[in-house]
Amino acid sequence: MPASDVLPAPDGTAWCVVVPVKRLARAKTRLQAYGSGLRRELALAFAADVVAAAVRCPPVLQVLVVTDDEQAAAVLAGLGAVVAPDRPDAGLNPALEHGAALLRERSPGCGVATVSADLPCLRPDDLAAALRAVPAGSRAFVADADGRGTTLLAAAPGAALLPAYGDGSRLRHLASGAVELPGTPALRRDVDTPEDLQEARALGVGPRTSAVLARTGGVRQG
Numbered sequence: 001m002p003a004s005d006v007l008p009a010p011d012g013t014a015w016c017v018v019v020p021v022k023r024l025a026r027a028k029t030r031l032q033a034y035g036s037g038l039r040r041e042l043a044l045a046f047a048a049d050v051v052a053a054a055v056r057c058p059p060v061l062q063v064l065v066v067t068d069d070e071q072a073a074a075v076l077a078g079l080g081a082v083v084a085p086d087r088p089d090a091g092l093n094p095a096l097e098h099g100a101a102l103l104r105e106r107s108p109g110c111g112v113a114t115v116s117a118d119l120p121c122l123r124p125d126d127l128a129a130a131l132r133a134v135p136a137g138s139r140a141f142v143a144d145a146d147g148r149g150t151t152l153l154a155a156a157p158g159a160a161l162l163p164a165y166g167d168g169s170r171l172r173h174l175a176s177g178a179v180e181l182p183g184t185p186a187l188r189r190d191v192d193t194p195e196d197l198q199e200a201r202a203l204g205v206g207p208r209t210s211a212v213l214a215r216t217g218g219v220r221q222g
Contacts, residue, residue, distance in 0.1 A: 013157065014061040015131050016107055017054045018099035018114040020092055021047045021067035021076065028118065030193045041212045044072055046191060047117040048079060049206030054115060055080040057124040059131050061110055066099045096163040100155070112161050113154035116144075120209040121186035121200050130154070133181050142183030143170040144190045145199070151190050152183065 021027075027043035034042070047065075054063045063081040067073055073083045084102055086095045100112045113131060115122070134140040134154045139162065142152040150169040155161040164172035174180060186204075191197050205213070 013059060013131070013134075014107070014110045015057075015059045015154070016062045016064065016103035016110045016112050017057075017060050017127075018096055018103065018112065019047065019051055019054065019063060019065050019076075019081070019117050020086075020095050020099070020114065021065055021069060021072045021117045023067070023069045024072060025069075028192070031191075031197070033194060038212075038216055041216075042191075042197075042209065043118070044075060045206075045208040045212045046120045047072060048075055048208040049120045050115060050117050050122050051076045051079050051081050052206065052208070053122040053124050054127060057127045057131070059128055061107055062103065064099050064103055066095045092165045093163045096153075096161065096165070100161040100163075109157055111154060111156045111159075113152060114161065114163060116151045116190050118190045118192065119151060119187065120191060120205040121189050121203045122206065123186060126184040126187040127152075130181055130183055130187060135179055139173075139176070139178040140181050141170070141173045141178045142181050142187050145185070145188045145196075149190070151188055152181075153178065 024040040024043055028039050031039045054060055065076045065081045065083045066086050068086045077083045087098055088094055096114050103112050130142055130152055134156050137156055137158050139155045139159050141150050144151050148170055150173055153163055162176055189200050191200050
């Protein structure tokens with residue numbers, strides 16, 4: 001659906017954001033070259049920077065983290081997120097549907113968005129700009145930096161989220177009628193590999209990711 005065919009939602013739209021967080025033992029496996037300990041630290045730091053940015057984003061009413069990881073739950077709740085267990089524990093898309101349903105139950109008039117937990121460069125303004133561009137009564141998404149995946153999917157009030165994450169999710173979200181938004185480089189820069197992390201560092205990572213990198217002396221080039 002071309003963006004020119006639809007109107008942005010009003011600036012006064014309130015949003016609720018779902019952030020799915022894997023168990024840290026299984027997160028960011030393509031960063032395993034840094035060792036299990038640092039890989040887990042980085043995964044948690046990425047998620048913490050995402051949650052902190054979402055909590056501080058002006059249009060966002062509530063941030064819900066869906067996770068079964070106790071350490072992540074404690075840290076992210078401390079940043080102002082509400083935490084819910086991953087039910088029915090059947091993969092990413094069911095977890096997001098579950099989170100969206102919980103948010104719509106608590107705040108029936110809000111829009112619902114999901115943001116990836118591996119966007120360490122994310123700032124409140126990046127998220128706010130994308131949410132304000134979501135068409136009224138419809139859905140929109142932002143593709144990742146590689147142009148194949150999705151880093152943000154948003155459904156305005158009255159629209160279902162209908163997540164279709166997995167390999168090639170950009171094309172599935174397009175096919176489902178969601179509008180593709182440009183997104184800022186920070187919103188598109190997810191981190192799966194050492195090369196991704198180097199690109200994120202060049203863009204400027206958030207304080208929690210920066211602290212992990214500083215404490216460990218940084219990480220080698222991928």
